[in-house]
Amino acid sequence: MTHTTIARLVLCLLASPLAFAQNADRQLQGATRKQNTLELATSDGRYLIKPYSADVVETTFIPNGESFDAASHAVVLAPADVGATLKDEGARLVYATSGITVVVDKQPFRISYLYKGKPLVAEKRGYGRSADLETIEFALENGEALYGAGARATGMNRRGKRFQLYNKADYGYGATSTLLNYTMPLALSSKKYAIHFDNPQTGWLDFDSRKDGTLRYEVIGGRKTYQVVAGDSWDGVMANYTALTGRQPLPPRWAFGNFASRFGYKSEAQTREVVDRFIAEKIPLDAVVLDLYWFGKTVKDTMGNLAWDRDTFPNAEKMMADLKAKGVKTIVITEPFVLTTSRRWQEASQQPGVLATDKDGKPATFDFYFGNTGLVDLYTSQGRDWFWNIYKGLKQGGVSGWWGDLGEPEVHPFWVRHGGNKSADQVHNIYGHDWARLIAEGYKKDYPNERPFILMRAGYSGSQRFGMIPWSGDVSRGWGGLQSQMEISLQMGMQGLAYMHSDLGGFAGAVLDDELYVRWLQYGVFQPVFRPHAQDDVAPEPVFRAERTKVLAREAVWLRYAMLPYNYTLAFDNSSTGMPLMRPVLFEEDEATAMSSTYLWGRDFLVAPIVEPGATRKEVHFPGKGSSWFDFHTGEKHHGGITEVVKPEEANIPVYVRAGAFVPMAKVVQSTRDYSTRHIDLHYYHDAGVTGSEGKMYDDDGETADAYGKGKYEIVRFASRHADGKLEIRFSTETGKAQAPQERGFALKVHNVQARPRGVTVDGKAVRFVWNDKHKLLEVPVAARKQPSSTVVVTL
Template sequence: MIRNSFVQLSAGLPLMVLALALAPAAAAATAERTFESMVAASGQLDIRTSDGRYVIKPYSAAILETTFIPAGEGYDPASHAVVLAPAAVKATAQDKGDRIEYATSGIAATITKSPFRISYTYKGKPLVAEKRGFLKVRDDVATGSKDINKGEARELDAIEFALDADEALYGAGARAVGMNRRGNRFTLYNKADYGYGATSKQLNYGMPIAMSSKLYALHFDNAQTGYLDFDSKKDNTLTWETIGGRKTYQVVAGDTWQDVVGNYTSLTGKQPLPPRWAFGNFAMRFGYHTEAEARKTVHQFALDDIPLDAIVMDLYWFGKDVKGTMGNLAWDKDNFPNPTGMIADFQKQGVQTVVISEPFIVNTSSRWQEAVDKKILGTGPDGKPLSYDFFFGHTGLIDIFGAPGRDWLWDIYKGLRQQGVKGVWGDLGEPELHPTAMRHATGSADEVHNIYGHQWARLVAEGYQKDFPTERPFILMRAGYSGTQRYGIIPWSGDVDRSWGGLQSQPEIALQMGMQGAGYMHSDLGGFANPVEDDELYARWLQYGVFQPVFRPHAQEEVPSEPVYRNAATKALARQAIRLRYALLPYNYTLGFENNQRGLPLMRPMVYEEPGNPKAQSMSSTYLWGKDFLVTPVMTKGAQTADVYFPATSAWFDFYTGERHAGGTTKTVALKADHIPVYVRAGAFIPMTAVVQTTRDYSTRRIALHYYHDAAATAGSGQLYDDDGATAQAYEHGKYELLRFASVFKGRTLSLSVASELGKQQARQPRAFDVSVHNVANRPAAVKVDGKAAAFGWDAQARLLTVTLPANAAAARSVVVTL
């Protein structure tokens, strides 16, 4: 949340930008690297060279880590990203004279002795190779990063790789530059871009990871600031550069894109399943000034019959003004006289309360002197708190890398949770203004900048594990690092402009971040920045939001972000979108479970469906929501038609009309004002449920189960995951039920089955199914439910068969249709 006037202040920051000049000696240094010796022992391969040492070790048969330790430096084993312990993977090392082959059953490294080079394969398929490997480079003295003591361009460590001419590249965190990011050079420095539109090269959440259409990822395991160059010079080179620290990277491979993200999130950690209310609708704006205003808003959602699960308080909860109060982090009792009563009243309505916090404490805050006395602030070189001018006041920054700062901030969050607050909103956590001169408990500002949000999310997650171990935290933050998903971060894409350009950048950002493990990346629905009232844009953004991970309208208050304060026609469209979001809760919550178990993103790019299709490799205008929905957001004002590409892997059915579209085709479809184009895969099961006002009242005791029949879909599958929506690690503790759906079509017989798996601590409850089988052209000859003839309905015009499975607690159910 950057305010307009801050943009002017940021221009002079000593941040690293994009120019680079290679040191003249760099090429010569790498050309002179020679192989000296090899030792394979203790689960790793040690290679000695003329200028240092390489350590190569497997984490699994799909993950290999390489570290270069230059002569004169020691080995730094610390990683902020990796949590997977190296497995006891059988790896063989063979010296074949001119080369050494170090191989697992899947991934392998070949070390060529002269000229020295390391290349990687997976199951015999070439992946990537170092080009010149480790080298030293320098930033441009005029525009690049500088040594703050000497004013000279900094020397950077770099690792260089060779690319194939035709491979597409993804990664580097949150950016909006086109789905295939090859040809760009990215700054690895988390930085807000206030009011960005269709493009943004640098945003709040960067990650040092490159992913390739050849089905591998290169993760550079070092959080210090630097650059990631995706072949910007068009010479088939990928280069990672850093100001210092370990020279470690992991090569992650897989047979499919799903394998690659699954292996990467095994390496860096899986996302916990959020509380179920996080899948509902949020009331949010900048911001609610008073308790009365917040109460009125929650009440209005109920009056307008629009579902609601949370209300989010911006910074007015602790201060009457934007400036001068940041860091108070206590209720302003003048405007919020009874916060605990308000929160309790909201909870009675099934609405949770989330409050904002920032890592800055201004010197006019009621807590400033406390912060100074308790030594919780980042310091200058003199060891004293470093304070500086900021849009919100003259400020210090909480040092969350030290125990005093962490403990102080967690005590505040703990107190808020005891008041009933259910969610932490951490804003400005890049941090937004972070002087290079600042020192933290574990390093300089530029050394720890990119993991500030990572450590902040960790602080909250570990605090909950310690003090509220049975609860799932809700952690809304816009800055993080590789692996932050394991702490439960719900990231959003920053202060996007309220414009069509702002909407156009959002699918790419969310899809890319899901590929990189951050499965809940989402946008401020409707756009945040600038007082633009465009009802068509608002409706289209919310219709897209139904099929993004978190449904959360948010904006500056001049134009309301809440649908209850829009005109009647716009409110009606918003209500329809929100109610569809709630109807899809069984499907959407199951996507959260799949993300938790397998690392699969909720939003999936077309390249997941057709990895070898160049068109799919660069597409973000159409994407997959889970496995079975195909979604094309409407992102152009006044558009009457949209071009939709239907993947060749399946036939696809219009979610609203049932019209069938053959796969492998592109069609121009007519647009409707009340929804965006959405299609369902042939052979898919879509579980839905009755709309509720709040997820507190959600139930799977009666499921509307839609199956999309097609003659070409001889087998289909799906699932529904259910638990209490609140207990931490419910699945691991056996407090769950998992329904598996399957279909078989043979001859004239279509068989549908439901099988129930129960956790050890779960009792099976009676459940009814209202089954709808789509695309049934003729009235069936017979329908059996659980082996007995059953009554059914058939709509010839809609080509729809309907049959009910009465409620019972059987572990297996079936429908057999004779066509």
């Protein structure tokens, strides 16, 4: 970056609203550069500024009298030498990468950030201290929208609110919830940057609640470290943030199927009966989830048994083997609480280090809803080993997946100690994170070729790298509960947790509302995990609902399974780029700062869930001026850049496909065990305005950990070109180094073909085709063969 360019950047910054004076008492006393780090000495401490990449820069303040704490629970990226330049311009220091430039004004002292010539964000007062909290303040521009702070339901643009950073359940919440199970010290801006405050201790994140243009982080203690993450686009911000904190490994393929779940199945006989009912009703099923009755007959007094109740599950291992033979995996709930009335209390309390302690070093006990309890200490090797050995034993018996509940932890008195000297408030927000880490690292050590399934409701920044699949807690079974779910999932996807989802149908309350249930399941098709779950006053499984409800639910499940090739490819993209599965329209249109009622499922689907009873109209915004969208169910064309009112149908919610999209779909199977990509329906949405486009389908065995890295995969790439009255569609397959080529055929279905084509060729040979005048649909068979590299030419 030239001296002239830097001077222009600084002038640009000085003209910006971000040019606020910082703490007037702070004086710069000197600056030194040590390898990749710029160290600033000030009158009250030291600043360490270092790039992780051209688009990610970390700043740490160490007050006088304190030492640097280098440990981060969130960051996994190693700082890199990106050729940053340092210039002293007299009044200021300019430390620049090819992306982010850090400008340090000497008097008054101020740190500000630019990205490729544009002012990004600046410290306002920077670090400060009040009676009970330490703070870091940033200046915000007028009109800047803010996102983040974890899982909440407060409106998509969260600016104007102050959020507590303390993971806490909100039982039976509805349309709004200001504090939920999963908080994160992360703020994202509509200006396409993020600030991650790299400290898990409890506190507050204030998104300008005082209306004075200030983003304020407030914490009880710990590190004064933050990372600024920027990008040219939202794709770039997502890629850079997940490079910093880790990417979600690809879950097992069965995680994208349908789950049978309730609170809860009380016996082996009931569990078997439910699974058989799904099979008899031809409703696909991949997993059954066992709530706390698997280890005890009562809700209270049994938590911590963590072993099969042989009265009610006498042959659990055979049951799981039999279910697996039917294509159904077994997931069991586990909690980190060991009740003093549980069968494991003596074992856990008598082994030093297994349980968190009181100030005297004795196992801490306290009361909560389920009984008098202790808490597993994840911050000692003894606690971790004890817990992991229980998981290993259950897995050897046939358990396929893990549900970790109450991991906030739900009750966590401030006086409880962990690891000998850590307070509850110091580790509270990372307890769920480290619980997921325990299971993920256990699998890497003992089952390195398997992908774990880890369902949990509490975690921290970066928990995605452990494969955590979070859900949105105990939402009410009501329309308000459904209304909040899009925002929660969209926001969490923006924060790296792409698998946030809800108990489909709602969890809390004895509400029988078939319309609500169906609408929630129809939305569930286009969100990360399809898992109806609820208190059992009203059955959450479609097989026990009224006939019409069951039919509509079955159609939703069938569509979910048909879309497996598209959805699995989305999951692969997330694992390699960090882009979430559910994406806000903001990712396409800068003006859509507050929209969550309509969202994108991957790049190519636009989804508008029906979230009100008896709805006869739905407002849908179609993003992208000049683009086109097609109704997924009728083929009707809509123009981008406008908002329309559409009429909802009972059988489905409004869903649209982008012009130029390739959508691979599969034959519906009863379980993903029988899933195959050997015969794929490939839908292409043709439009005269699209001269060329690309798509792909990722495939592997659905279970090998890091199949892509091990070369055990195939990627079929699709490309279209439209010119001179001809539409050309090309297929090409990339095969991993350890993958044998698979034989695969396609039924190519080209939508929006307005007149019967004059001819169609596959690899230069004329073929028979079918053109449906009513639906404007062209169907072309592409015969099965290994490693297809084919070209279809349609003469229009």
